[in-house]
Amino acid sequence: MAAENIGSYKYNRMEEMKEFDESKMGAKGLSDSGITSIPRFFIHSQETLADLKPRLKPSQKPITIPIIDLSNMNSSPPAHRAQIVTQVKEAATTWGFFQVTNHGVSQSVLDSTIKAIKSFHEKPHETKSPYYKRGKGPGIRYHTNDDLFRARAATWHDTLQVFIGSAPHIEEEELPEVCRKEVVEWDVWARMVAEMVMELLSEGLGLEAGKLKELTLSGYRVMLGHYYPWCPQPDLTLGITSHTDNGGLTVLLQNQVGGLQVRHGDDWVDVMPVHGGLVINIGDFLQIVYNGEYKSVQHRVLANSSKEPRISIADLFSPSDWQASGSHGPLPELVSPEKPALYRNFTHREVLQLFYDEGLVNKSLVDKFKLVS
Template identity: 40%
Template sequence: MAAATDAVRGFHEADGGEGSDKARLYSREPARAVKYHCNFDLYQSPVANWRDTLYLRMAPDQPDAGDLPDSCRDALFEYAEQVKNLGSTLFELLSEALGLKPSYLTDIECNQGQIILCHYYPPCPQPELAIGTSRHSDSGFLTILLQDEIGGLQILHEDQWVDVTPTPGAFIVNIGDLLQLISNDGFRSVEHRVVAKNATPRVSIACFFSTHFHPASTRMYGPIKELLSDENPPLYRETLVRDYIKHYYSIGLDAKTAISDFRL
């Protein structure tokens, strides 16, 4: 965890001139597995976020080692492998929590896709006029987040923003929209944001588990039939993951708008 955080900080604080890894990787091309950019939703969202991002699509198809920056390649490949293992364990526990067999969520491929976003939030001269990351819920099934000691992450609880105080050696695990959808509200995705700060830069590494990286996938996801009954009817319509993600991206980061549009 420390090695990954240090590696990400080093990449973001390195020179970005001609010939640098930043210049080589800068792209807004959706299909690229490794890229450096800011604000994936720059042309959809009503506001821009005060952060830069190193984007890594690590599964189901791992990028070539040469695609990653030299300075953080080894640390991030190792981190991705360890977090993928942790995710598989969490999916087993979540399956059991729903009253299903431990392998249920992995059997339906909730853990097959892995994207890692390495965020860097520079000091902001006027934090009261900016936002680090806009209010949103995550689009996928599950998110495992590592944050440094700076803080700034908040979750929305009973219409109040609550600070998520950094705890050394701990991960933050978020339920995503798609897990809320297939669990029929058994689990609920959490709205969160990151406030801008004017002091020390903040680093976070978010690992998202989703399956929209295989556009040819025809697996439909809807409320799990074993969870449904006359007392617990389906609350959402079925969808291809790529169709849900396309709708989510068309809106940009914005509360929980996307999943509400799939409610029956």
């Protein structure tokens, strides 16, 4: 990449990104250093930045994603569950995002998980840096922007990434000690919530409750422990760029610092943190296997303008047989002459190739695998 002359300053984007990456300081290190302006490779295009402005008129009331109470899911009469199934179906169809409360996970578990991920990111540089790495495949990685060298601009966040339920198996001792116990425990609870929601989603389309479990959808899991430090110029960058999740289902735990936004129609809608709530969103894989009945939607995170860091823990669920040679496509039960298949079958290798070629992009799987009518 050719260098640019900016006044008397010679700017080489690739060299500056490499220098930053090799420092292993992360966005938090930059924030803690006392900088008043962000490095140029974090600055986004005017087109992207213009879209950060609120589009609601002053007279319009703010809207947010649906909030669904799961407390009566398994109680009598059965009408309670049927009502929740209807709410989940509507939210997954019209929003692709919703929050669940009374999901069975105690507040103490939620709080301890957030605290543990925060503690890891706030450890001294020499404690975190051994985990700082890039590359493909399973394992434990800490980094700033998984797609740093592929994206058009970097985003203001650091991540502890843990592949769970993958081969080779990760031993508990490999996890950072400061969050080891909490990560292992949270995986159990997040999986419980995911499988509960998967049942409701399947029932909403008239399928057997265990249909997604048959597809091993909770077998392959990636935990992303994000840390969004204070940003000195939040109007010039993003926390995470607009994208859809390419897996099946995501369970998101977040602290009370906002920033997550969901695309709904022509607007970006703030996802306000709900105490004790968990955010659920549909991934591209589910949109495809459910033949377009449910929608994965674009979402992003704004750069953090608060001195308090934003913490979020996203657990992404995908089929474990992706690790084999299996392929997936729309479920036969949802395909008919009246509703033909909208997408072709695809393999895990194709999914990985798309991500490592293109990084976080909008609707990558859905657009690539859509059949031309």
